[in-house]
Amino acid sequence: MIPPRIIPLTILALSLPHLGCAGGTGEDMVDAFGDLSTEQFQQPMTGGQNGNGGNNGLRTAYFHANKSSLLSATGSRLPGPNHAPSVGVQALVSTEGGDKTLQYAVRCSVLDGQVVSYVDGVYGPKAYEGEGLLAGTSQWTTQGLSASQQEALFACMLAHLNPAGMVVPIALTGEMVAPAEDEEFDLSDYSFHEALWTATVSTAGGLIFKVWPIGDLRSSCSQVYLEGTLKNRTCGAVSQHASCGLEVRLDVEDDCTVSDGEYTCLGKPALVTRLIPEYFEQLHPLCIQ
DSSP: OOOOOOOOOOOOOOOOOOTTOOOOHHHHHHHHSOOTTTHHHHHHOOOOOOEEHHHHEEEEHHHHHHHHHHHHTTEEEOOOBBOOOOOHHHHHTHHHHHHHHHHHHHHSSTTTEEEEEEETTEEEEEEEEEOOOOOOOOOTTOOOOOOHHHHHHHHHHTTTTEEEEOOOOEESSSBBOOOOOTTTOOOOGEEEEEEEEEEETTTTOOEEEEEEHHHHHHHHHHHHHHHHHHHHHHHOOOTTTTTTEEOOOOEEEEEEEEETTTTETEEEEEEEEOOOOOGGGHHOOOOOO
């Protein structure tokens, strides 16, 4: 996998008529959350041996417009030279946003360097390259994903969202994450601990997303604005916050347990996102006003 490319970026200013932000001090955050010196929640460990990196950069609008089609697509194998695309894949490749969403889904799930390619009868040759970010989902090239594999994939997709489509280097850790094969990847570069993410595929076929701010994000943004900044990052404009299916939970100590750096939240393995510190403001401009 090619190492994340660090480039200058421009901050997108979102319109937030009823939200502002102030950076919380250490004392403020202790008052709000209790003793944040607790190591397992203030500075989580590396996720055992499972750390990997990629580039956050999928527009929130693209993902949310196409998440149902992506869920449908995960129920069948990915297309190939001798295997026609499923209805879900056909729906995805029919729009720019859907095609980009499928690109990120393959990055998360398919082995590093493996290319999924086929010739679409309408849109011509298609090719998507895996980055091997997740463990246990590479079978999507030969069969549909199980519910737990779908949930791992959607957690990975959430980690890659931002409203402007900016390219921001991120690191992922957790039980579901495959160890990086790139020898140049150094998890210690990503020292800003951002959040824990889970996705649930409901029995009715819907998607439920949850996120818990942790460590550095909790201490860098006032408690009042944690929900707003994470919904901006994952849902986009304020008008989309209520409908995007994301629940921001602020009670990580009650909801989650950690063992060897790997989190379980409300009974589900959680994906951990970490940032290079100088990129914090790119994903969370609300917290630096």
